[in-house]
Amino acid sequence: MSQPTAPKGDTDTQYHNVRIRRRTMAEWCLWLLWLITLVVLAEFALTSFAEHERQAGTLASMLAFGWLLGGVIVEVMKGLELHDTADTARFDGETDTTED
């Protein structure tokens, strides 16, 4: 796949690099599963306190927070991984002549 290249003499500070990563269907499904679980746990936590069930509410809150944190960490780690392994590319509107 062709990669855009930076114009000669250009510096890093003049451009932002935007990379849109395609997620696989499996990834999208996992994130939806994560979101459903988070919503259910969060609702359970809030309504447990409303029901005066403090222990259940506390435990559910911890689970919900842990689940949220886990999702954030996974997303951040994936982002860092891609940043480390991918080539930095700049888009200058010129057709790239690099062959695949």
Next chain:
Amino acid sequence: MSHDNPSRRDFLKTLAVAGATVGAAGTVGLTAGGERLGQPMSGGIYRRPWWVRQVAQPTTGIDWTRIERFNAENTLLGRGLGRYTTAEENERLNLSYQENERRRLTNGEQGFSLRENALHNAFDSVRDGMARSFLGPQLAPTPAEQGLESWQGSAEENTALLKVAMRQMGASTVGVVRLDDNTRKLIYSVDHDGKRIEFEDIERAYEDDDKRVIPYRAQWVVVYTVQMSEIALKRAPTKIAQITTTETYQRGLMIQNNTQEFLRGLGYQGLGEATLNGLGIAPAFAVLAGLGELSRLNRVITPEYGPMVRIFKLITDLPLEADSPIDAGIARFCRACKKCAEACPPSALSFETEPNWVPVGEWNNRGHEAWFEDSVRCKRYWHEELGTNCGICFSVCPFSKQNASFMHDLIRMQIATVPELGGIVRNLDDAFGYGVQKNPNEWWTLDLPEYGIDTGKD
């Protein structure tokens, strides 16, 4: 990597994850839409979630050939412990109850102090002062007195009418049982006050010094539940728990009086409980009316409120549509759970995995399958140790939940559909702290809903 031609591994991985996601989303969706997909009870007004299935036979067995009409004086509520102990022992136990109550009151113990005592006595004395009768107050004008014909409607219309009216009066759930040669056996032969209950082929019911007579044409038993406060009963065994029991009986009596007068106003008869828990066997009628299932508590557990209800009944000649028993996985769950039996201080409840046909004592009728309890042990504990009624078994039951959280619906749905996970559910119930006695003093600081109950069914 090209996204246009996934590998077999990627394809299978995607399929598995997509399947899990659809499963999870579907589970949540099916639970959330539970009532919309469920069957209505008779009358067509109230619809249960789809996992509460209407069935032909109750989930605990009945052998009608072995059932005989029961003398209510044999129950612990009738002549109480005096029926099953000597006169001296009975006297000792009564004194013990009074002494325990007095000691706890004088010492200002949590849940037994003056304020709890005063509130309980308020509900108790008002309830005792309320009119209660077999024939009803007989005050409301009848259609005939107003120059009108009696109400005429189809059985389904009448059932809807009555159920809506009783919900307005404060009933939580309402069901109907048709009286026939079998179900008439569930009407007490003798009521708690010693009066016989008989059936005759007559137009109007009547009562004299010896008996209460039900016309054969009064063929429908209207069974209704009144919700207790789970918030209060989780303080068992204290006066606060007793408060909600007594207060619920008060509301049940008010509903009975209102219903009797409503039926009178339509031109029909409403024959109620002349004594507390009188007329007939409440749990039996509740099971047949589809209000719940018989449980290890040897009481009915309802899908909506668990065991946190009191059950009442009255008989009418208004043509109604009968309900069916239900299967919501409750009795099946009881086989694995046993939490109530483990929590019962005098070990009055059965530890057997399966229900059986043999009553522990004469306080229970024969001819049906149950986890029969030792009621004398239970009542003795109230007298010798507590100085109040108990209710621990009600409070620890995993079905004793309020209805604010969606998670409770998810669990109820799973209990009904995947009974193999019953043990895990029971352990999770413990882990999340359900069933632990709540602080009685804290109850006085809560922003309580009316009657201490949440009237939402889910």
